[in-house]
Amino acid sequence: MKQPLKFTIATVTYNAAKLIARTIDSVERQTYPAVEHLIIDGNSTDETLEMVHHYMERNSVAEIPHEVNCLSEPDEGIYDAMNKALNMMTGRYIVFLNAGDTFHSPDTLADIASRIEAEPRHPAVVYGDTHLVDSEGRFLRSRRLVPPDQLTWHDFKHGMLVCHQAFYARTDLARELPYDLRYRFSADYDWTLRIMRAAEERGEKMLNAHKVLADYLSVGATTQNHRRSLLERLSIMARHFGWGTAISQHLWFVIRAVIKR
Numbered sequence: 001m002k003q004p005l006k007f008t009i010a011t012v013t014y015n016a017a018k019l020i021a022r023t024i025d026s027v028e029r030q031t032y033p034a035v036e037h038l039i040i041d042g043n044s045t046d047e048t049l050e051m052v053h054h055y056m057e058r059n060s061v062a063e064i065p066h067e068v069n070c071l072s073e074p075d076e077g078i079y080d081a082m083n084k085a086l087n088m089m090t091g092r093y094i095v096f097l098n099a100g101d102t103f104h105s106p107d108t109l110a111d112i113a114s115r116i117e118a119e120p121r122h123p124a125v126v127y128g129d130t131h132l133v134d135s136e137g138r139f140l141r142s143r144r145l146v147p148p149d150q151l152t153w154h155d156f157k158h159g160m161l162v163c164h165q166a167f168y169a170r171t172d173l174a175r176e177l178p179y180d181l182r183y184r185f186s187a188d189y190d191w192t193l194r195i196m197r198a199a200e201e202r203g204e205k206m207l208n209a210h211k212v213l214a215d216y217l218s219v220g221a222t223t224q225n226h227r228r229s230l231l232e233r234l235s236i237m238a239r240h241f242g243w244g245t246a247i248s249q250h251l252w253f254v255i256r257a258v259i260k261r
Contacts, residue, residue: 004034005113005122008091008171012081014042016099017051019217022137024055026102032109033064036091040081041072048099079179079187086175092122093168096188100217101165104131108213112168115209124170124199125206127151128213130163140218151206153196156189157241157249164188165214169195185225186232193240 011023027037039052052070059068071088075081082096093116103109112126130143145161155161169192177194179187199206237246 004032005093005116006034006036006091007032007109007113007168008036008038008085008089008094010038010040010082010085010089010094010096011098012040012042012078012085012096013044013048013052013099015044015046015048017044017047019100019135020048020051022102023097023099024051027066027097028055028059028062029106030066030103030109031064031106032113033066034091034113035066035109036089037066037068038085038088039068039070040075040084040088041070042075042081043072076181077184079181079183082187083178083181086171086178089171089175091171093126094171094174095165095168097165097214098217100135102133102137102215104212104215111211112209112213115207119205119207121205122170123207124173124202124204125151125195126168126209127162127206128166128209128211130166131212131215132218133215134218137215139215142212143216147208149208151196151208153193153200153240156193156196157237157245159249160189160192162192163214163216164192165216166212167192167195173198183232183236185229186236189233190236190239193236197240 009027013020027035041048049072056068059065071084116122116126127147129147132140132143134140143163145159147162148155151162173195177191177198179191183190196206234246237249
């Protein structure tokens with residue numbers, strides 16, 4: 001009997017007791033059974049680990065149990081923790097859903113799995129749209145950047161057109177290309193670019209799911225460190241597209257921010 005396509009959901013936490021319940025609930029509600037949930041904790045000192053322990057107990061007797069594993073130890077930041085998840089994952093695809101972020105619906109993974117299985121070959125990347133929500137999970141707006149029908153890595157010279165939480169990377173590629181720890185706030189932008197470049201070099205497809213996949217908490221670490229994140233993105237953009245493109249694009253980002261005021 002053919003084994004179902006398996007997803008690895010990676011959640012990085014540190015003192016996230018106020019937010020992690022929403023993310024855990026979102027994974028628990030998924031109707032799709034073949035799920036591995038990795039919780040990579042940075043040695044939290046609040047109630048995060050107690051909540052994770054209760055989650056693992058509930059999961060053991062759930063009607064649709066998932067694989068849940070937790071690693072808690074000091075790390076060198078969020079992307080170091082994400083690299084630990086890349087080393088631990090056993091699914092066919094991985095997506096990062098951090099504390100406060102959620103799947104858009106209980107059928108999100110089931111829908112993605114059906115789209116992947118309809119392809120003659122498993123695509124390198126599956127991507128989709130994102131909604132932004134507040135700390136209570138209330139809808140704020142659709143993300144301004146909209147993924148194109150046919151995504152290429154060159155599209156990211158206009159910014160990160162696909163949110164990290166709506167970017168499903170096939171795990172063989174993801175493991176080959178860990179996060180670059182030189183970047184503390186924007187390594188996800190660099191990582192997604194390198195995944196897409198590798199996919200295109202190998203002639204592999206990137207599949208648009210044509211639906212909202214994630215509800216993204218709009219006050220994450222990158223949002224809280226916006227200036228430093230932009231400087232890192234400038235460096236990453238220059239590395240992939242050249243300084244001319246990087247500077248012109250970031251001037252446009254500045255102009256747009258001023259107009260919004």
